[in-house]
Each structure stands twice: as structure tokens, then as C-alpha cells.
Amino acid sequence: MEQVRAALEQGAQTHGFEADLWTLERVGMVVERDESEIARWVAHEWPRIKRGR
Template sequence: MDVGAGRCGGRACYGVSLSRASVWRLLTGRLGWSLQRPGRRAVERGESEIARLIAHEWPRIKRGP
């Protein structure tokens, strides 16, 4: 995996080529980055609207036309 971007990539200018594992160790260990994952539920989630949908709309949808 070449490190760097733009006209002068890592290998072209510096002769550096790192494996994926090395890049991961660099990002997490030395730079303190972490894997980001979304939360379980959206903040904008409308619980009352979901309850209405399940109670009124879902039976109609499940039945079909």
C-alpha cells in the first residue's frame, strides 16, 4: 500500500511502502485514531411515529392490495 497522495505519492518521493497492518498500527497506536461506528439509533428517531406506523400502516401493508 503506497502512503501519500497527490502528485508525489509516498513510494515515488520517499520510497516508503506500508502494509495494511502497518498503516492500522500507525493510525491507532501513534496517532490515536479509532474505529468509528454509528450509534444504535438515530437521534432524530420519532418513537411515536414508529408506533403509529406499526399499529396502523403495517397491518395494511402486510395484507397487500
């Protein structure tokens, strides 16, 4: 999550876009899917959320 925040704070132009405006499409192009982080979330956070129901 910190990587996403850092990328957004750097601005869209820093990441090669003409205008310094973030759109959902642009964010998707910059943010890489982190499979290990997803697996960690599914293993640790999802069960905690489910217990709260």
C-alpha cells in the first residue's frame, strides 16, 4: 500500500503522463499487482473480517 501512496504522491507526470491528473486507468497502469501481498491478505485479513460478521 505504501508503494501505491508513494506513486500517487509523486504525481502522474513523474510516471510519464502529459497532465498531472490521476485517473483510474492511469493508476491501474502504474500499480503492479503484488500476488504475495494478495495471498497474505487472503490468509490473514479475510478470516478476521469474516469473523466480524
